[in-house]
Amino acid sequence: MPVEWQPVQQSRTHELVLRSIEERVFAGELRAGDRLPPERELAPVLGVSRSALREALRVLETIGVLVAQPGRGPDAGARIVRNPDDALGRLLRLHFALGSYSLHDVLEARVVLERSSFEGAACHAPDEDLDEAEELVAGMAEPGIGVSAFNDLDTRFHVLIARSSGNALTSTLTSAVRESVRPLILRALEAAEDWPATARALNAEHRTLLTLVREGSGPEAADLVEWHIRGLHGTLVEGPTGPTGPTGPTGPTAP
Amino acid sequence: MPVEWQPVQQSRTHELVLRSIEERVFAGELRAGDRLPPERELAPVLGVSRSALREALRVLETIGVLVAQPGRGPDAGARIVRNPDDALGRLLRLHFALGSYSLHDVLEARVVLERSSFEGAACHAPDEDLDEAEELVAGMAEPGIGVSAFNDLDTRFHVLIARSSGNALTSTLTSAVRESVRPLILRALEAAEDWPATARALNAEHRTLLTLVREGSGPEAADLVEWHIRGLHGTLVEGPTGPTGPTGPTGPTAP
DNA sequence: CGGCGCATGTGGTCGGACCACAGAACCGGC
DNA sequence: GCCGGTTCTGTGGTCCGACCACATGCGCCG
Numbered sequence: 001m002p003v004e005w006q007p008v009q010q011s012r013t014h015e016l017v018l019r020s021i022e023e024r025v026f027a028g029e030l031r032a033g034d035r036l037p038p039e040r041e042l043a044p045v046l047g048v049s050r051s052a053l054r055e056a057l058r059v060l061e062t063i064g065v066l067v068a069q070p071g072r073g074p075d076a077g078a079r080i081v082r083n084p085d086d087a088l089g090r091l092l093r094l095h096f097a098l099g100s101y102s103l104h105d106v107l108e109a110r111v112v113l114e115r116s117s118f119e120g121a122a123c124h125a126p127d128e129d130l131d132e133a134e135e136l137v138a139g140m141a142e143p144g145i146g147v148s149a150f151n152d153l154d155t156r157f158h159v160l161i162a163r164s165s166g167n168a169l170t171s172t173l174t175s176a177v178r179e180s181v182r183p184l185i186l187r188a189l190e191a192a193e194d195w196p197a198t199a200r201a202l203n204a205e206h207r208t209l210l211t212l213v214r215e216g217s218g219p220e221a222a223d224l225v226e227w228h229i230r231g232l233h234g235t236l237v238e239g240p241t242g243p244t245g246p247t248g249p250t251g252p253t254a255p
Numbered sequence: 256m257p258v259e260w261q262p263v264q265q266s267r268t269h270e271l272v273l274r275s276i277e278e279r280v281f282a283g284e285l286r287a288g289d290r291l292p293p294e295r296e297l298a299p300v301l302g303v304s305r306s307a308l309r310e311a312l313r314v315l316e317t318i319g320v321l322v323a324q325p326g327r328g329p330d331a332g333a334r335i336v337r338n339p340d341d342a343l344g345r346l347l348r349l350h351f352a353l354g355s356y357s358l359h360d361v362l363e364a365r366v367v368l369e370r371s372s373f374e375g376a377a378c379h380a381p382d383e384d385l386d387e388a389e390e391l392v393a394g395m396a397e398p399g400i401g402v403s404a405f406n407d408l409d410t411r412f413h414v415l416i417a418r419s420s421g422n423a424l425t426s427t428l429t430s431a432v433r434e435s436v437r438p439l440i441l442r443a444l445e446a447a448e449d450w451p452a453t454a455r456a457l458n459a460e461h462r463t464l465l466t467l468v469r470e471g472s473g474p475e476a477a478d479l480v481e482w483h484i485r486g487l488h489g490t491l492v493e494g495p496t497g498p499t500g501p502t503g504p505t506g507p508t509a510p
Numbered sequence: 511c512g513g514c515g516c517a518t519g520t521g522g523t524c525g526g527a528c529c530a531c532a533g534a535a536c537c538g539g540c
Numbered sequence: 541g542c543c544g545g546t547t548c549t550g551t552g553g554t555c556c557g558a559c560c561a562c563a564t565g566c567g568c569c570g
Binding site for chain 1: 269277280281283286287306309310313314315317318319320335337339342343345346347348349350352353354355356357359360361363364367368370371375422423424425428432438
């Protein structure tokens with residue numbers, strides 16, 4: 001049994017186009033900032049219809065590798081860009097909603113990633129980022145803050161720390177994972193018995209976290225953020241992210 | 256400065272369609288295994304052309320939440336599925352090739368994720384997975400194994416451990432991150448001065464790792480895999496371009 | 511010389527047509 | 541009555557041609 005069987009190469013046209021463009025990217029011939037030829041030119045060059053080409057471009061667009069602008073001028077047309085965050089966020093959100101990942105899995109991933117984020121931030125977070133984080137924490141400490149606004153600021157706080165850790169990849173992953181459970185956290189906060197007390201408790205943790213990061217206590221910050229996340233997730237319940245509908249994402253799963 | 260400005264909501268038709276379908280997923284109305292109406296029916300219902308609908312479906316397909324099959328019968332049509340791995344892999348590969356992430360970032364992410372994988376595997380990896388891992392390690396120990404085959408087996412080994420750790424999300428992330436640097440590792444192995452010795456050294460680590468996992472020594476396995484990964488990445492060089500050679504799909508079986 | 515409008519080029523959308531494929535239904539022979 | 545092959549039907553996949561919206565840039569006209 002040397003090598004497992006591979007699914008035969010599907011040859012849908014737009015996939016071939018996609019592969020062709022991908023190869024140019026891998027080969028370094030297409031780099032961020034470069035512009036693709038106009039669709040009406042590129043399609044016949046590749047030997048496909050404009051529709052097929054457009055579907056391939058759409059794929060690249062959703063991956064965050066391409067943006068397209070109509071009009072005329074230096075900014076018009078299809079340009080190669082680097083914007084993975086939106087794509088990754090949408091991917092994880094959808095799959096979490098579909099039940100590809102259990103809440104427990106997401107919790108563990110968050111713990112692992114954010115521990116790394118805070119350790120990294122304690123080492124080399126620029127002061128201006130920490131100042132901005134301070135503002136976010138202050139915003140969350142506003143008395144009478146709404147659950148939704150708190151959730152927004154909390155998300156931005158964690159994402160900001162991740163970004164300031166100096167690692168773009170873990171930052172993106174952290175952000176996407178945090179976003180994917182955002183609706184659940186929102187529901188949990190809304191269901192909190194004593195919301196002001198909950199907010200105060202979370203804020204105390206945020207302040208301590210920030211202090212630890214400022215003084216460079218990476219391991220301590222990592223431990224605290226793990227406790228912070230586990231505590232919050234303990235109040236979450238697994239369920240459809242939407243407002244209605246019974247549970248039971250126990251459908252048959254993909255291999 | 257209450258809230259930052261947000262880019263105005265683009266209203267490209269296919270994005271609206273996408274949003275509409277996404278909402279159904281978030282609301283739990285569309286679940287894995289469900290089938291969408293045929294394109295020719297759905298398009299007029301949504302009030303868009305078939306092309307616009309198809310572009311939205313293509314997006315969902317690249318995200319890994321949809322598959323489409325022509326023909327007739329229970330398996331035909333567009334079905335909701337859960338297959339995030341391919342999508343995530345393609346996303347990270349492209350962005351790594353574009354330089355969205357530095358090699359150092361990927362290294363750190365690998366360390367963080369795989370530490371978690373091995374710790375999880377030490378706790379609850381099923382024996383059959385470990386047996387399969389044993390086979391992979393044995394395959395890598397074959398004398399005279401080629402660099403490419405070794406790289407294949409090595410990838411499968413790390414991905415298998417990740418999967419057996421019981422966390423689908425970190426498993427997917429681990430796999431995608433490992434895949435994204437696969438071409439670089441391949442080049443590094445090819446450039447190794449004494450390849451057989453290198454292979455022997457890596458294999459010794461693999462065997463020790465597997466032993467540690469079997470006996471449930473999670474932290475020790477985590478430390479060792481960190482050392483294992485850092486050692487290998489230390490030999491990598493940040494290649495401006497990527498994976499495959501100048502042209503061609505360079506079949507993975509090239510001797 | 512300056513302002514205004516049209517020509518141009520871009521992506522975005524649409525409708526229709528045809529193709530390939532695979533199950534389903536049908537019909538014939540046995 | 542059963543089995544076989546043939547035809548029908550419905551699905552996604554592709555292609556074509558046309559038009560739309562928009563932003564730029566040029567040229568015309570005042």
